[in-house]
Amino acid sequence: MGIRVPIRLRSVEDYIVQAHGSFRQLTLAERQVLREWADHIVDLIQAAWPVDTGFSRDGYFATIQASQRPIQIIVQDDVGYVQYVRRKGEKQAGLDFLWRRLIPQIIRQVSPALLADMKAAIDRTEAELKRQQQTTGVQDFLRLFGAVRG
Amino acid sequence: MADVKITTDTPDTKTLGRRLSQAERAVLKKWARRFREGYQAPWVGWKYEDRPADAPRLVSYDAWTERIDSTMNGPRITILNEARGWRSGKPYVAFVKRSKGAPSEFMRLTAHVNRQLLPQFVSEMTQEIMKALTKPGPSRPIRDSDTGTETLDLEI
Numbered sequence: 282m283g284i285r286v287p288i289r290l291r292s293v294e295d296y297i298v299q300a301h302g303s304f305r306q307l308t309l310a311e312r313q314v315l316r317e318w319a320d321h322i323v324d325l326i327q328a329a330w331p332v333d334t335g336f337s338r339d340g341y342f343a344t345i346q347a348s349q350r351p352i353q354i355i356v357q358d359d360v361g362y363v364q365y366v367r368r369k370g371e372k373q374a375g376l377d378f379l380w381r382r383l384i385p386q387i388i389r390q391v392s393p394a395l396l397a398d399m400k401a402a403i404d405r406t407e408a409e410l411k412r413q414q415q416t417t418g419v420q421d422f423l424r425l426f427g428a429v430r431g
Numbered sequence: 432m433a434d435v436k437i438t439t440d441t442p443d444t445k446t447l448g449r450r451l452s453q454a455e456r457a458v459l460k461k462w463a464r465r466f467r468e469g470y471q472a473p474w475v476g477w478k479y480e481d482r483p484a485d486a487p488r489l490v491s492y493d494a495w496t497e498r499i500d501s502t503m504n505g506p507r508i509t510i511l512n513e514a515r516g517w518r519s520g521k522p523y524v525a526f527v528k529r530s531k532g533a534p535s536e537f538m539r540l541t542a543h544v545n546r547q548l549l550p551q552f553v554s555e556m557t558q559e560i561m562k563a564l565t566k567p568g569p570s571r572p573i574r575d576s577d578t579g580t581e582t583l584d585l586e587i
Contacts, residue, residue, distance in 0.1 A: 306488060309475065316493075320464065335450050335502045342496045348487030348517070427475040427489050 283340070283359040286384050288322075289351040290315075293399045300407045307347035309427040314402045318395045319343035319354045325387045326356070330366075330379070337363040356384060433522040435512040435537045437544075439466070440505075441553050447560065451501040455559045462552040463497040463508045469544040470510060470537065471495040477527075487517045491524050506556060512537070 298304055307315065323343050330338040340360035346353045358380075366379050376382065406425065413421050451459060474492045482488075494514035500507040512524040527536045 309489070312489065312493060324460075332450075336500070336504075339499050339501050339505075342498050342511075344496050345493045347493055348490050427492065 282361045282364060284357065284364050284380055286356040286380075287351075288354045288356065288388055290353060290396075290399065291351070292396050293352050293403070294350055296400050296403055300403055301410075304350060306349065306426070307352065308406050308425045310425075311399065311402045311406060312345065312347045312427075314398050315345050315347060315352075315354065318391065318398065319345050319356075322354065322356060322387060322391060325391070326383060329383055329387070331368055334362075334366055336360055337366055433525040434514075435510070435524045437510045437537075437541055439508045439510075439549065439552075441507075441556050447506070448503060450503060451506055452563055455506070455556070455563065456499075456501040458555055458559045459499050459501055459506050459508065462548070462555070463499045463510075465548055466508055466510050466544055466552070467495050467497040469548055470512070470540050473540060474536070482517075490514050490517055491527065494524070508552075 294304065320343065323341050326341050327338050330341070332338065337358060337360040340358040340363060341356065342358070343354055343356045346355065364378055364380060367376065368379065371379070409425065410422075413425075471492060474495065475489070477488075479486075479488060491512060491514035494512045496511050498509045498511065499505070500509075513522065514524050515521060516523050525535055525537060528534070529536060529539075533539075
């Protein structure tokens with residue numbers, strides 16, 4: 282069991298199309314920005330998760346998908362009972378399971394800054410691509426997309 | 432299976448028998464991320480022979496992730512990569528090599544992580560745990576000693 286929450290970044294996909302003229306994969310630098318946000322989301326979930334269920338708290342992790350549509354952050358927890366966790370008294374108060382409330386709340390909270398960071402990273406890439414088209418060779422272009430090391 | 436799963440225990444602290452404190456857990460998390468970066472950062476520069484220009488790239492780069500265990504079973508760090516082939520949908524990361532005859536890349540990086548990062552992690556984790564052992568516990572008021580004599584009056 283466990284939970285899996287794919288968070289699609291449609292605004293980022295649309296922004297790439299707008300800035301680049303068509304969809305493209307994220308560059309290495311853009312992926313690193315997205316990865317930092319994925320880590321931050323996990324940190325926020327874990328900080329708000331009840332410490333009494335430490336095993337399910339530790340179980341949260343995230344990956345990203347940046348090579349194709351949909352661009353997304355995927356939050357997961359494979360601990361078998363994580364989907365049933367509620368704080369004391371929440372069941373009696375008729376509240377839904379914690380992850381169903383907490384994760385959307387955190388995503389709402391971080392999304393303005395996350396999208397701003399991603400747009401800034403895309404702008405940097407596009408400026409760099411334009412500069413490279415004018416001045417430099419294919420090696421720099423490949424480096425941007427992680428196709429060569431260093 | 433060709434997924435990658437590397438688990439790091441700290442033998443000296445494995446018998447701790449308690450959940451890690453907040454400060455200890457922060458150390459564990461920090462190093463888990465550093466371990467992941469130890470695999471992820473060099474995981475670039477691949478040849479994409481026979482792959483169409485618009486096909487996905489860096490799929491396994493994105494798939495590196497880390498998990499920690501700060502409960503009584505830990506402290507433990509697990510690094511995972513469960514990428515699936517963009518065309519086959521099958522696991523493949525454990526088979527990835529830089530060239531024919533080279534060791535699998537994750538094995539090469541594991542040797543690097545074990546050599547460069549693991550000793551620092553074990554040292555910092557142990558230090559943090561030692562701090563907790565040597566720190567005085569919360570102060571508790573000590574009840575005044577009762578110097579009086581208990582009496583029991585009986586009557587028959």
